[in-house]
Amino acid sequence: MSTAERTTESVSIRPTRIQLPQADLDDLRDRLHRTRWAPDIPGTGWERGVPTGYLRKVADHWADGFDWRTHENALNQHPQYATTIDGAHIHFLHIRSPRADAVPLLLLHGWPTTVLDFLDLIGPLTDPGASARTPAFHLVIPSLPGYGFSGPLPGPGWTDGRTAAALADLMSRLGYDRYGVHGGDVGAFIAPLIARSRPDHVIGVHVNGLLTFPTGDPATMAALTDTERARLEGMKHWQDRLGAYMQLQGTRPQTIAAALHDSPAGQLAWIIEKFKDWTxxxxxLPEDAVDLDRVLATVTVYWLTATAGSAAHTYYERFNDPSMWRPLERGTVPTGVAVFTTDFSIRPFAEATHTITHWTEHDHGGHFPALETPELLIDDIRAFFHGLS
Known part of the structure; x- marks a missing residue:
């Protein structure tokens, strides 16, 4: 292959559809039926992890009541594409608004979720009607490199900064010179990095689940409100009692990959625990906050794309990336933050590193607002981007 041919191939954007092999779905069902279940310790519950009695019930539904094709068909109602950037395969949805004044918007999922998060946002954001008072968006929704339909990473070194650069290149490749970015969870790390690297191209960054850290300024700490102090305590509790998944993925990702790639019940427990803790x-229960079949569709994507380990390795890269933990100068791009009930975002800390122009605190909904309270997230995104250009 000539250099010219390689260059053409590297920037090509190819239409694609999701059609997971039936043989893989049959294998999943068979493995679930043959699960070797860990016995519960009598008298214990969720405080030690996912109870086996609950997990068996959900796994039974996954094996015999859940229909992946329903979710696959819903995804395939929207235009999807694939391209290669920096050696990584990247899958994405690209839905253009019928409105001529629509703003390009990059939507970034986090862990342990996928592009399925945003299915309920597509219609309202792309086609809200003709009124200019309600902004419309051209949506680009990628599977993060190493996650879901983008497939496993091609090698080490995929830090958040490298991912941010790849996604900025994707927007450029699509012809979008000025655009907004929204991200939650891991996406809330990556979205501001895109803005920092391309401040002349990003009109605004909107995030939920933003992690903020103390500035070390005694005056700032003394001025914290009771709500902000409670969030700081909540973050410490999360680090002490709920962060084992992060430590394992950040230090020994290949070890947990062995378990998650071989056992669908293990993969289910690893993910559904987060829906219990973070909704x-x-x-x-998780299914009280998010439709259970949507949760199972998310787990199915990780299982059938074999990306549980790859996604875990991105935590290792984050832990071992010195640039992640250096003090940052204040970003210049307008930033909006939506805070939900399980978030630990503290505005004075956020203002030290971001130009905050929009801050909303919601009294319901948790860490997965696109799945739990899509209408609140839609309204928040609209309110932030209205008037930005």
Whole structure:
């Protein structure tokens, strides 16, 4: 292959559709039926992890009641494409608004979720009607490199900064010179990095689930409100009691990959625990906050694309990337933050590194607002981007 041919191939954008092999779905069902279940310790519950009794019930539904093709068909209602950037395969949805004044918007999922997060946002954001008071968007929704339909990473070194550069290149490749970015969870790390690297191209960054860290300024700490102090305590509790997944993925990703790639029940437990811990605490079970079949569709994507380990390796890169933990100068791009009930975002800390122009605190909905309270997230995105250009 000539250099010219390689260059043409490297920037090509190819239409694609999702059609997971039936043999793989049959294998998944068979493996679930043959699960070797860990016994519960009598008298214990969720405080030690996902109870086996609950997990078996959900796994039974996954094996015999869940229909992946329904979710696959919903995804395939929207235009999807694939391209290669920096050696990585990148899958993305690209839905253009019928409105001539629509703003290009990059939507970034996090872990342990996928592009399926945003299915309920597509219609309202792309086609809200003719009124200029309600902004419309051309949406670009990528599977993050190493996640889901983008497939496993091609090698090490995929830091958040490298991912941000690849996604900025994707927007350029699509012909978008000025655009907005929204991200949650991992996406809330990556979205501001895109803005920092391309401040002349990003009109604004909107995030949920933004992690903020103390500035070290005694005056700032003394001025924290009771709500902000409670969030700081909540973050410490999360680090002490709920962060084992992060430490394992950040230090020994290949070890957990062996378990997650071989056992669908293990993959289910690894992900559904996060829906228990991070959704609105007003609900007792994950399926009370998010439709259970949508959760299972998410787990199915990780299982059938074999990206549980690859996604875990991105945590290792984050842990071992010195640039992640250096003090940052304040970013110049307008930034909007939506805070939901399980978020630990603290505005004075955020203002030290971001130009905050929009800050909303919601009294319901948790860490997965696109799945839990899509209408709140839609309104927040609209409110932030209205008037930005």
């Amino acid at each position: 609105d605490p007003a609900f007792d």
